[in-house]
Amino acid sequence: MSTTARTASPAQPTFTDALWERFRSYGTVQHAQAGTWLFRAGEPACDMLLVESGTVDIVRAATADSPEAVVAHYGPRQFSGEMNLLTGQATYLDARATDTAVIYRVSPTDFRRLMDTESDLSDLVLRALLARRQSLREGQAARSIEVLAGPASSGSMALRTYLNRQQLPHTWTDFASDIGEVLAKAADIAVEDLPAVLTSTAVIRQATPARLADVLGLSHRPIIGETLDVVVIGGGPAGLAAAVYGASEGLSTLLLDSVATGGQAATSSRIENYLGFTSGISGSDLTGRAVIQAQKFGARIATPAQIVHLDTTPGHLRVHLDDATTIDTHTILIATGARYRALPLPRWDDFEGAGIYYGATELEARVCGNTAVAVIGGANSAGQAALFLAERGGMVHLIVRGASLTTGMSSYLADRIAAHPAITVHTRTQVSAVDGDHQLRRITATTTTSDGDLINTNHDVCGLFCFIGAVPATDWLTGIALDDHGFILTDSRIPQDALGPQWAQADRTPMSFETSAPAVLAAGDVRAGSMKRVAAAVGEGASAISTVHALLTAART
Numbered sequence: 001m002s003t004t005a006r007t008a009s010p011a012q013p014t015f016t017d018a019l020w021e022r023f024r025s026y027g028t029v030q031h032a033q034a035g036t037w038l039f040r041a042g043e044p045a046c047d048m049l050l051v052e053s054g055t056v057d058i059v060r061a062a063t064a065d066s067p068e069a070v071v072a073h074y075g076p077r078q079f080s081g082e083m084n085l086l087t088g089q090a091t092y093l094d095a096r097a098t099d100t101a102v103i104y105r106v107s108p109t110d111f112r113r114l115m116d117t118e119s120d121l122s123d124l125v126l127r128a129l130l131a132r133r134q135s136l137r138e139g140q141a142a143r144s145i146e147v148l149a150g151p152a153s154s155g156s157m158a159l160r161t162y163l164n165r166q167q168l169p170h171t172w173t174d175f176a177s178d179i180g181e182v183l184a185k186a187a188d189i190a191v192e193d194l195p196a197v198l199t200s201t202a203v204i205r206q207a208t209p210a211r212l213a214d215v216l217g218l219s220h221r222p223i224i225g226e227t228l229d230v231v232v233i234g235g236g237p238a239g240l241a242a243a244v245y246g247a248s249e250g251l252s253t254l255l256l257d258s259v260a261t262g263g264q265a266a267t268s269s270r271i272e273n274y275l276g277f278t279s280g281i282s283g284s285d286l287t288g289r290a291v292i293q294a295q296k297f298g299a300r301i302a303t304p305a306q307i308v309h310l311d312t313t314p315g316h317l318r319v320h321l322d323d324a325t326t327i328d329t330h331t332i333l334i335a336t337g338a339r340y341r342a343l344p345l346p347r348w349d350d351f352e353g354a355g356i357y358y359g360a361t362e363l364e365a366r367v368c369g370n371t372a373v374a375v376i377g378g379a380n381s382a383g384q385a386a387l388f389l390a391e392r393g394g395m396v397h398l399i400v401r402g403a404s405l406t407t408g409m410s411s412y413l414a415d416r417i418a419a420h421p422a423i424t425v426h427t428r429t430q431v432s433a434v435d436g437d438h439q440l441r442r443i444t445a446t447t448t449t450s451d452g453d454l455i456n457t458n459h460d461v462c463g464l465f466c467f468i469g470a471v472p473a474t475d476w477l478t479g480i481a482l483d484d485h486g487f488i489l490t491d492s493r494i495p496q497d498a499l500g501p502q503w504a505q506a507d508r509t510p511m512s513f514e515t516s517a518p519a520v521l522a523a524g525d526v527r528a529g530s531m532k533r534v535a536a537a538v539g540e541g542a543s544a545i546s547t548v549h550a551l552l553t554a555a556r557t
Contacts, residue, residue, distance in 0.1 A: 011131035013124045015077050023079075023121060024050050026114045027104025032097040041144070042201035043091045044217055047105040049080040054101025056080060059094040060140050061200045064186030065179055069140035072132070073098075079125075082132040083167070085111055086295040090217030092144045092169075092199060112298060126296055136169040145170035145216075146198040147207070148180055148189055151438050152367065155208065156195045157353030158259075162209035162304070164363050165260035166218065167288065209260070209304045220256065220302035220325060228252045228329040230548050231319050232541075233307055234473070236263020237534050238524025239335035240290035241541030246548065247299035254327065255294065256305040256319070262287040263337045264470070264525070265534050267359020268381060269388030273410075274535055284361055286534070312479055312517035314502045315555075330519065330555060331548045334477075334488060335541060337525040338470035338532070343376075347434055355440020356464045360385035368463040370394040374443055376431055377467030378402050383413035385465050390422040397459055398425045399445055401468075431464070432456065440464060472526050481516035487528035490515055511551070513544040519551050 015023065027050050032038060039046040041061060049056055051074050058072035058080060071093060074080055080095060085108075097103075106114065115122045136142065147163070147170055149156045163170050173180045175194055183189070189196045193205035202215045213219040230246050232239045235257030246253040257263070265271070268283030277286075295301060310332065311318035319327040340358045342348055348356065357364045360375070370393035375386045378400040390396045398405075398417065405414045405425055417423050426445055433444035443464055447455045472486045481489045481498035489498070491510045498516045503509070506518055513521040523544040524530060524537035 009131070010127040011135060012078060013128055019121065020077055022118065023114075024052065024104040026110045027106040030103050030105055032101045032103060034097055034099045034101075036097045036101075038095040038097060038103070039091055040094050041092050041199070044221075045088065045108050046084075046091045046095075047107050048085055048111050049074070049095065050104040050106065051076055051078050051080075052102040052104060054103075055098045056101060056103065057096055057098045059096060060144050061094060063143055063146065063183070063198070065182045066140075066143055069143070071136065071139055071141040079128075081125075081129060082136060083129050083292075085129060086115075086126075086292070087166075088217060088221075088300070090215075092216070093141060115296065116298065122296070126292075130292065133167060133169070137167065142169045142171045144200060146183060147172045147195060148175050148183055148198070149173070149195040150175045150191060152354040153195075153438075154353030155206075157357075158209055159195050159197075159207055159212065160363060162212065162260050165262050165266060165284070165288075166303070168216070210306075213302075213304060218303065220254075220305050220321065220327070222325055222327065226252075226328065228254050228327065229552060230254075230331045230333060230545075231256065231327055231329040232333045232335060233257075233319070234263065234335035234337055234524070234526070235259075235261035235287075235291075235301070235303060236335060236337040236524060236537065237265050237287065237290070238337070238526075238537040238541035238544075239263070239333070240287060240294060241538040242333050242335060242523065242545055243294035243299040243301070243541075244290060244297060245542045245545040247294055247297035249545065249549070251545070251548065251552075253294075253299040254329075255299055255301045256307060256321075257301075257303045258306045258336075260303045261291045261301060264339065264359075265537075267361060268384060268534075269360045269365075270384050271534055272384075272412075273533075282361065283534075307476060310477070310479070310517075310520065312520055314506065314518050317519060331551055332520045333513075333541075333544055333548070334480075334515070334520065334522045334526060335524045335537075336473035337537075338472050340466055341469050341471055342466065343431060343468070345431070345434055347436075351434055351436060351440040351464075354438065355436060355462060356434070356466060358466055360388050360465050364463065364465070365389060365392050368392075368394065371462045372397070372460060373463040373465065374399055374431070374445075374459060374461045375465045375467065378405065378408040379467065380410055380413055382465075382467040383409045383417055385467060386417055386423050387413070387420065389463075389465070390420050394422070396423045397445070397461070398423055399429050399431060400425065400427050401430055403427055434464065470525065470532070474526060479517060480520065480522075483528040485528075487530075488515055488522040488526055489528050490522050493528055511547045513540065513547050514551075519555075521547060 197204040197207040229251035232255040243255045265283040272280040306322040309320040372395040374397040429447040432446040523540035
C-alpha cells in the first residue's frame with residue numbers, strides 16, 4: 001500500500017493507513033465524551049487534534065449580533081488547526097467533541113518536531129493550514145475579531161494594515177452602521193473609544209496594533225534563560241530572507257519588526273522584475289510567502305516590537321524593547337530598511353492614514369474606490385502605484401519633480417504610463433499644499449514652466465500616494481557607525497577610526513555585512529552601498545547568515 005496521502009482538497013487531506021499511523025505517533029491519546037471542550041478561545045497555545053474516531057467541531061462563540069457558528073467539522077482521520085499552529089497565536093475559536101471521540105493531541109513541541117522531520121507530512125499539513133486560514137478569513141470565523149472604526153484616521157489605518165499583513169480573520173465594521181450600533185451598545189463602546197476591537201475574550205478600546213498583538217499572543221513572549229543564535233531586526237525582504245535561511249539551517253532565530261512583516265516591499269502593488277515571476281507579484285504576496293517559509297522552518301516572528309536600544313558589549317549582545325523586555329543573543333542582524341519621505345507641508349500629519357499613504361495595495365485602493373487620486377514620485381515604485389490605481393477605474397495624477405518620466409523610471413513602465421488613458425503625468429511639478437476636513441479632499445500642485453514661472457493647480461482627490469525617495473530607519477540606533485545619509489556602514493566601508501578597542505581584542509577585522517560593533521550585522525536597504533532592490537535585499541539577508549555561522553563557530557572554538 002502507498003505511504004503517501006491522496007489529497008481530496010488542500011484543506012482536508014486524506015491519509016493512508018501508514019501515513020496516519022506516522023501522524024498520530026506524534027500525539028497523546030485522549031478519550032472525550034460528547035460535549036467536552038477540547039480547547040477554548042483565549043488559550044495562549046493549543047494542541048493539534050487528530051481525530052481517530054468520533055467528530056470535533058470548531059466553534060465561533062456567539063456575538064452581540066450573531067449566534068454561535070460552527071466554522072469547521074472534523075471526522076475520523078482528519079485534524080484540527082490553521083496558521084496559528086505556526087505563528088503561535090492564541091486560540092480565537094473553541095473546539096468541542098460533538099459525540100464520543102478518540103483523539104490524539106499533538107503538543108506545540110511535538111508539532112514543531114513533526115514539521116522539522118517529516119517532509120511529506122509537513123507539506124500536507126502546511127497546505128491545509130494555509131487553505132484553512134484563507135477560508136476562515138472569508139467565513140464566520142472572521143467574526144471572532146470585530147473591529148469598530150469611525151472616520152479614516154492614522155490609528156485605524158495602522159490597525160487595518162496590521163490585520164491585513166498578518167492575514168488575521170476579522171470583520172471591519174463602521175461604528176455608525178446598524179451592526180456597529182448593536183456591537184457598540186453590547187460592549188459599551190463610545191466614539192472616543194475608537195477604533196475598538198472585540199474578541200471573545202477581550203474588548204480593546206483605542207486599539208493599536210501593539211495592544212491587539214498582546215491579546216492575540218503575537219507579541220514577543222520571552223523564554224527565561226534563553227540566548228538566541230540570531231535576532232533579526234526588520235521584517236522586509238532582507239530580514240525575512242535571513243529568517244528563512246537562519247531557521248532552515250538550524251539556528252534559533254527571532255525576527256522583530258516595529259510595524260508588521262513585509263517592510264517597504266509590502267507596500268508595492270506589483271514587482272515585475274523579481275526573478276522567476278514572469279507576470280509579476282505583489283509585494284504583500286511575496287513577503288507573505290516568505291513569512292510562511294520562515295515559520296515553517298521554525299523562525300519565531302513577533303510584531304509589532306519596538307526596539308529602543310542595543311547593548312553591543314562583545315559576547316553579551318542584548319536587544320531592549322520598549323516594554324522593558326530584554327533579549328539575549330549571540331548575533332544581531334539589522335534589516336530595518338528605509339521609509340519614504342514625507343513632505344514638510346501644513347496638515348500633512350493630519351492626513352497620514354486619512355488620505356495620505358506610503359503604499360498602494362488592495363487595502364488603500366479599497367478605501368479610495370474609483371475616485372481621483374494623486375501619486376508623487378518618479379521612480380518605479382511610483383509608476384507601479386499609478387498603474388495599479390488607474391486599473392481600479394479612477395483618474396490618477398502622477399506628479400513628477402523632474403522634467404522627464406524616464407529619468408528615474410524603467411522605460412517599460414514609462415511607456416505603459418504614457419499610453420494609459422486614466423493617468424495624467426505632471427512633470428516639473430511638486431505638491432505644495434494639502435487640504436480637507438477629517439480626510440484629505442484636495443491638493444495644490446505647483447508646476448515650474450520652461451520660463452521659470454510657477455503655476456498652481458488644485459486637484460480634488462481622495463488619496464495622495466507618496467513615493468519620494470527614502471531615508472534609512474536608523475534614528476533609533478546609537479553606537480553604530482553610519483554614513484553621512486544615516487545608512488549603516490559595514491565591513492570594508494567602516495573607517496578605521498570607527499573601530500573601537502573591542503576589535504583589537506578580537507584580533508580581526510569586520511566580516512562581510514558586519515558593522516562597527518562585533519557580531520552586529522546589517523543587510524538590505526539600511527546598509528550603505530546596497531542596491532535598493534528587492535532581489536538584492538533578499539540576497540544580502542541570505543548571505544549575511546553565512547557570516548552569522550562564521551561568528552558562531554568562532555565563538556565556540
